[in-house]
Amino acid sequence: MDSTAGETEGSGIDFARVRREFALAEQFPAAALAEAEEAVSDGPRGDREDATAIPLVTIDPPGAKDLDQAVCIERRGAGYRVHYAIADLGAFVVPGGALDAEVRKRGQTIYLPDGNVPLHPTTLSEGAASLLPDQTTPAALWTIDLDPAGEPTSARVRRAWVHSVSQFDYETVQAAIDAGTPHPSVALLKEVGKLRRAAALTRGAVELQLPEQDVEPHGDQWRLVVRTRTSVDAWNAEISLLTGMCAARIMLGAGMGVLRTLPDPDDAAVEWLRRSAKALDIPWSRETSTARLLAGLDPASPAALALFMDATRLLRGAGYTAFDGTLPAVTTHAGIAAPYAHVTAPLRRLVDRFGTEICLAVCAGEPIPEWVRAALPELPELMERSDGVAAKVARASLDQVEAWVLESQVGAEFDAVVLRAEATTAEIFIAEPPVLGRCAGEGLREGESVRVRLVAVDPSRRRVAFERA
Known part of the structure; x- marks a missing residue:
């Protein structure tokens, strides 16, 4: 966590009351734990290729153990090849079993300042299924080829054994890139990340640069901080978004899947934002898209902060859209300005396991598993419910620390x-x-x-x- 601004100490109280208020699970059922232990003991299911020679690395917050993604970017002619390994939970979770039932109830990992409530038992999420360094781990390995402009020309995913050679955090990678000494596996991250960001602006993707509050421990107390997003964080996010867009294309081509969708804002909403910009004395020509206007603002400007807050109204109504046979009316995510699916964080989010299984089957030319197909109708409700709980827990935790910090002032x-x-x-x-x-x-x-x-x-x-x- 970053502490570049606003560090203020609070009391040494934990968040047990927040956990009770939202009925967050304290333990996994014995049967679910037994299944996880058995899965680790028996080893991952399914045949897979040996891709351990690819020098993958992970980039996560300091101290993270639930590592969903590992990356290696190579130059390929005038373009690029992105290797992106994703934790393979389908190799461990038995469909219809006790663990499967429990993770469907949870929906996602819930994060609190004093520890998380994991989606999967830590023997999987921080052990056998995590892409930890110096561990041979089963993964869903994406290979995405890009043209010189950073646009994908092909994408496929298959089951593989992978081996992460290093675990990095964002600041370490940023410092190495700034010093001109990046790890070879991410030496092209800046180049590709900038191309992907330029493509996002061309598509009309909207990014709001609002301050991101966070809480971090300080001895036996808590302090509020503003998390500063590094350029590496943004470039790394573009690789994840790229993979999710490729996954969505595969699902749409197959006529089955679950997308993350957000309807485009109507003309009235955009005109309302234009009036807001005018009231804030922010120039906005008719030739400039919403995405380019917002991207060009200084996030430190009070007027820009206010417009970013107003622009959140353009991004309301996000949901999960499952389909089987008939394509849905809305297939795109307005914030990304493209079709998009969650597939890159299966350790922490339920829906990613199912989306990954669909893409694996399609790329292998095999039928999509019936247990995946049967689960599609319930996934949107499960995810929307857990998204709601996660958002409320995060807000309650921040509100609690704000009160502790300000109590004496x-x-x-x-x-x-x-x-x-x-x-x-x-x-x-x-x-x-x-x-x-x-x-x-x-x-x-x-x-x-x-x-x-x-x-x-x-x-x-x-x-x-x-x-x-």
């Missing part, structure tokens, strides 16, 4: 930016400590820098209140 004044204003209240962002809150006051304007006073803190209800100073 009632009456203090802070500099803030108005992100969204209503008649008598506004949503504000305070940079130090990094807090999102509500502020009472008339006449507040979006994008305005204001001085606010903390008037109340209630840690038991996880609430803080400000007023205009």
Whole structure:
């Protein structure tokens, strides 16, 4: 976690009450644990090729053990070849078994500041199924060839044995690239990542550069930080998005799958955003797309922060769309500006295992397994429910730390930016400590820098209140 801004200590209290409030599972059922142990003991199912000679590396936050992806990028003529290994949970989870039933209930890993609630038992998610360094691991190995502009010309996935040679974090890779000494496997990450980002802007993909609050331990206390996204983080994300787009094309070609979808905003919503930009004195020509306007703004500007917040209204309504035979009416994700499917994080997200199995079968010229087909109708509901829980837990955790951190500062004044204003209240962002809150006051304007006073803190209800100073 990054601590480049807004570090403030809070109390040494854990998040047990949040766990109880959302009924987060404390343990796996004995039968599910037994299945996981047996799967590790018996070894992964299925035949697979030996791809251990590919020098894959992982890039994750420091200390991560549930490693879903490993990458190696090579030059191929005037273009590129991306090797992208994804943890193969289908090699361990028995369809219809006790473990399968439990992970369907969970939907995804839930992250809290004091530890996560994993989707799979850690013997799998942090052990035999994780792409840990110096371990030969079963994987779904994607090979994606790109042309000189970074556009895919072919993509296939198959089961393989892989061997990660190094585990890196984002800052380490960023420092090595900046110094001109990157690991050979990611020496082309910057080049390919920039091409993919340029392609995203051409497609009209929307990226909001809002401050990302986070919590990190500080001794036996907690502090709020703003997580700064490195360029490597963004380039690495483009490889994951590329794979998800290739997976979506395979599913659409097969007439079966589950997509991550988001309808395009209607003209009225875009016009509303244009009026918001005008009110914030942000120039926006008719020839400039929403994606290019937002990408060109300075995220440190108060007006830009307010417009990013307003632009979140263009990205509402995301969901999961399963189909079998008849293609759905909406096949694209407006934020990505292309068809897209989740397949790159199966250790942490349920739907990825099923999407991967579809792509594996199609690429192998084999029938899609019946257990996958049978699960498709229920996957959207399972994922949307777990997405909702994950979002509420994350917000509750941040609200709790905000209350702990601010408890002793009632009456203090802070500099803030108005992100969204209503008649008598506004949503504000305070940079130090990094807090999102509500502020009472008339006449507040979006994008305005204001001085606010903390008037109340209630840690038991996880609430803080400000007023205009």
